[in-house]
Amino acid sequence: MKIILLKDVPKIGRRYEIKEVSDGYARNFLIKNKLGEIATDAVIKKAEDEKKKMNADKANREAKINEQITNISKEPIIVYSKANEEGHLFAGIKKEEILKLIKNKGADIKPEELEMDKPIKETGSHEVTIKISGKTAKIRLEVTAKK
Structure with a gap:
């Protein structure tokens, strides 16, 4: 199952990354604990926008x-x-x-x-x-x- 991580998850990935995990792990751990959600087209677009915004904010902060x-x-x-x-x-x-x-x-x-x-x-x-x-x-x- 493809999932988008909402937070950094050790040994899986960082926030807003799309990862392939087993169905049970996704449903019973990631989604249940609000660490990820199922990767639909709308969610993927939202995550990409958030990731771009986060990277821009980080670059601005570093420059400042x-x-x-x-x-x-x-x-x-x-x-x-x-x-x-x-x-x-x-x-x-x-x-x-x-x-x-x-x-x-x-x-x-x-x-x-x-x-x-x-x-x-x-x-x-x-x-x-x-x-x-x-x-x-x-x-x-x-x-x-x-x-």
Whole structure:
């Protein structure tokens, strides 16, 4: 049975793809759980339109974010945090805080797009990597002690 997936289904396919699955799997799992529907001409046309719209939205978002990232990466983001005399921070700067700072600068980045191994625990200059659709950009953070 041909079916159009309404959501990403592991080991089957991605959203709006047309797949051939067994009748029982389609009726008892995919359709029942609203993960797919039977592929009729009207449903196929609707799915293709949705897929085109989704791809266009994704391309627009990527272009907008790439422009924002180039603007942000030109100058470092300054972060103030409490630290001792040796430059060790009392609380590490986590991914969520960096995302908030980037958002304040004008770029809306998802958590999975920001690559960071561990929280920043020292004052000084640090780099974080943003990876969007295979493209990477580095943003410099200047961590200074709050007085």
